Amino acid sequence: MARIHFVDQLDLSTNVPKLSDRLATLPNPKLLILDPVVGAVNGDGNKNGDVRKGLQPLIDLAEQRHMAVLGITHFN
Numbered sequence: 001m002a003r004i005h006f007v008d009q010l011d012l013s014t015n016v017p018k019l020s021d022r023l024a025t026l027p028n029p030k031l032l033i034l035d036p037v038v039g040a041v042n043g044d045g046n047k048n049g050d051v052r053k054g055l056q057p058l059i060d061l062a063e064q065r066h067m068a069v070l071g072i073t074h075f076n
Contacts, residue, residue: 036074037055038073
């Protein structure tokens, strides 16, 4: 559990730089889990274009930091 860190109440649709700053304080993070992943999307989570555009900053961040991203979605 010492290797698991939680970041609460962060609006990823507008604040990926804040997440990047938080990751910089951690010792070599390798996995980012987003629950729910639609929280990172500003726009319609049902439209492919909006989802891709919304997730691109996270993809860029993951590439820069050499880490994986796991997005969780919840179905009704």
